[in-house]
Amino acid sequence: MSDVVSALDMLDLAIGRAGGIVSDAEIKAATDLAARVRERRGFLGDTLVIALAGGTGSGKSSLLNAIAGRRIAETGVLRPTTERALAWLPTDPEPGLVELLDRLEIDARYEQDVLPKLAIIDLPDHDSIVLQHQQIVGRLLPEVDAIVWVFDPQKYRDPLIHEEYISRLLEYQEQFLFVLNQIDLLGQHDLSELRSDLIRSLEEDGVTTPRVFDLAADPPGVEPLNIEPLREYLRDQLDAKAAAAGKLLGDIRRGGKQLRVHAGLDAGAGVGFEGRWPSVRASVVQAITDGLGFDDAVCRIGDFVTALSVETGGRFGAQVRDEFSYPRIEKELSAALDESKLKPTPQVERGRMGALLHTFWFGGGGPENPEAVPAFARQLEVRFGHALFEMLWKRGVLGATLAEVEIEARLAENR
Ligand SMILES: Nc1nc2c(ncn2[C@@H]2O[C@H](COP(=O)(O)OP(=O)(O)O)[C@@H](O)[C@H]2O)c(=O)[nH]1
Ligand SMILES: [Mg+2]
Structure with missing residues (x-):
């Protein structure tokens, strides 16, 4: 099994072994290239990794179930329901993704073959364990492609989420998505008002153009509402990700090729x-x-x-x-x-x-x-x-x- 991370690790190893064989300037060029590839925001692979964050009871676990099309995560009115982070990930995950989950100590893993190349991390409900949650989000952000902040109509102005998280993590805002859940509880008029209000408060937090999806992940007795636009967005992101991963691999190959040429290895290593x-x-x-x-x-x-x-x-x-x-x-x-x-x-x-x-x-x-x-x-x-x-x-x-x-x-x- 191979992925961007494995290829990049191998390039790092080659750079380490190139000392004395190619010039320092050539080593530096390869090192810079590897660093640029690593600097890329988000998960360095071709799986789109998103994390669900938000207040307890907002519907994170329900949203995961709605996207998955079946029940993965426990949901419920009694809080908190999700005590440990869990991951829903493709069967045969790329090795870099397994490493990421190991690093984040997310042991609960559910493999899926519904949406290949999509992994969703459901974070613990945070009210009871704010600190732990904060740490997880902090560690997660640089490594995942997107964070979906889930709000419900009652607590969408929750100062904890706005002040402790969103406004402090603005450098990652490109990766933020916002979901206004439980719209089945709102009439059309309330929905548009509430939606504008949510957008306003996010703008007050400092988010430039918040992307908000309104939906109902688990309306009682009926199918989820308005999940498709979010799914579609994720599919587009997946395509973009595949293209980006292809580019990263191209960069890695280019770095390797440069070293090969400079080491005179292009025609093979052997001189008999x-x-x-x-x-x-x-x-x-x-x-x-x-x-x-x-x-x-x-x-x-x-x-x-x-x-x-x-x-x-x-x-x-x-x-x-x-x-x-x-x-x-x-x-x-x-x-x-x-x-x-x-x-x-x-x-x-x-x-x-x-x-x-x-x-x-x-x-x-x-x-x-x-x-x-x-x-x-x-x-x-x-x-x-x-x-x-x-x-x-x-x-x-x-x-x-x-x-x-x-x-x-x-x-x-x-x-
Ligand atoms: N009416 C309604 N209830 C919902 C919706 N989504 C989730 N819920 C309910 O809200 C409660 C909390 O949901 P859960 O997914 O556990 O929230 P979490 O704590 O953010 O993971 C559960 O009882 C869900 O059934 C929705 O779209 N509409
Ligand atoms: Mg939950």
């Missing part, structure tokens, strides 16, 4: 190091033991480093080159000779071909102490093989992580 290095090492040993000379051996390693640098490219390629500069290769190579005590075969000044012919005709080539050859080969392994392998391995791990970013994002796009 393990297959190539043993023959380079053998040729260095040969250069030393066949009398081709120290400089020739240095060049063989240098050529290999250059090839790796060119093939990996970008900043990483340059770094391979910097790490294994010619002076360092010379230094390490003479240290390898010292350590292994291998005495190089005296150089024959005729170039490679001439040297080979020389050995062929006159024999007698070879080091004074051939028994030191394995120790020399081991030194090459330690001083060059391991170090190069480690650098390439790090880049390979980054490559694998970036592949994972792409895979997670693609899977999420196709959910």
